[in-house]
Amino acid sequence: MTCREVVELMTSYLDGALSAADRMRFEEHLTGCDGCTAYLAQLRKTREILGRLADEPVPTALEDELVQAFRNWRSTRNEGDSAGTHR
Amino acid sequence: MLRVAMTYVRDPNIAEDIVQETWLTCLRRLKDFEARSSLKTWIFGILINVARARQRKESRVIPFAAVLSRLDDAIPRPTVDQPRFGNDGMWRAGPDSWEGLPESTLIGQETFGQVRAAIDDLPSSQRQVIVLRDVVGLDAGEVSSMLRISEGNQRVRLHRARAAVRKKLEEYLR
Numbered sequence: 001m002t003c004r005e006v007v008e009l010m011t012s013y014l015d016g017a018l019s020a021a022d023r024m025r026f027e028e029h030l031t032g033c034d035g036c037t038a039y040l041a042q043l044r045k046t047r048e049i050l051g052r053l054a055d056e057p058v059p060t061a062l063e064d065e066l067v068q069a070f071r072n073w074r075s076t077r078n079e080g081d082s083a084g085t086h087r
Numbered sequence: 088m089l090r091v092a093m094t095y096v097r098d099p100n101i102a103e104d105i106v107q108e109t110w111l112t113c114l115r116r117l118k119d120f121e122a123r124s125s126l127k128t129w130i131f132g133i134l135i136n137v138a139r140a141r142q143r144k145e146s147r148v149i150p151f152a153a154v155l156s157r158l159d160d161a162i163p164r165p166t167v168d169q170p171r172f173g174n175d176g177m178w179r180a181g182p183d184s185w186e187g188l189p190e191s192t193l194i195g196q197e198t199f200g201q202v203r204a205a206i207d208d209l210p211s212s213q214r215q216v217i218v219l220r221d222v223v224g225l226d227a228g229e230v231s232s233m234l235r236i237s238e239g240n241q242r243v244r245l246h247r248a249r250a251a252v253r254k255k256l257e258e259y260l261r
Contacts, residue, residue, distance in 0.1 A: 002172070002175065002176025002177060003172055003176060003177045003178045004165070004167075004169070004172045005176065007165075007166065007167045008165065008166060008167075008246070010246070011242055011245055011249060012242060012246075015227055015242060017238075017242065033177075033178075033181075034181050035178030035180075035181025035182065036178070036181075038181050038182045038183065038184050039167075039181070039182045041184065041185065041186070042182055042185060042253050042256075042257065043249055043250075043253055045193065045256075046249060046252055046253045046256055047221050047249065049194065049198065049202055049256070050202065050206075050217065050221035050222050050252070051221060051222065051224065052194060052199070053199060053202060053203065053222045054223060054224070062089070062103050062106065062107070065103075066106075066107060066110050069107060069110060069114075070110070070114065073111065073114045073115075
């Protein structure tokens with residue numbers, strides 16, 4: 001396997017989607033190749049950083065609207081509950 | 088959720104409507120949630136349906152675009168600039184190691200800004216997959232099913248998207 005081929009298999013490798021034979025050849029290549037080892041590490045790091053984006057804040061206006069919508073929903077539910085007394 | 092919504096509609100205001108409608112739908116249907124999937128999967132499944140419906144309402148071009156994306160997935164294309172490899176197919180000069188970089192840089196606001204910009208530059212079909220897989224954390228089966236594409240298609244898009252984001256990050260971190 002050349003590096004040019006190996007880099008195109010990286011996503012399949014990380015997903016566990018390579019055949020056993022391909023995975024073995026892929027890992028053998030990595031053992032002897034600093035370039036591909038570094039490239040795979042960069043892809044893993046990229047994925048890690050992407051995973052942290054989920055913590056970014058919601059735009060304030062949208063968050064306010066959502067909170068308001070939730071409150072409206074909850075108050076209409078409470079009205080429903082107190083109207084029917086099957087508790 | 089906004090980012091995923093915006094892969095279906097261009098107008099950010101409509102995208103916000105989609106997100107709000109999704110939350111309302113989730114609240115209404117929460118009592119019927121049977122925990123067959125994770126809550127995250129369930130919420131995003133609803134988001135995608137709401138986004139699709141709104142997209143159909145806003146424009147008639149879309150189904151053709153979906154076909155084009157799938158055809159494009161089938162065209163093999165290298166994701167690394169070819170001049171980086173020699174005639175023997177091996178790296179001329181390997182990529183840098185990011186191990187030596189301070190964690191505060193890699194997980195800093197500026198880096199996040201670069202990554203967000205990189206995601207926004209992706210074609211929508213790739214952006215959908217990388218956001219659902221890597222930002223939201225859904226698995227390959229869930230994402231393929233949600234987007235109604237094969238796992239193979241999904242993997243091609245993820246591969247291209249990750250490579251593009253990695254490349255932008257590499258340029259920024261040099």
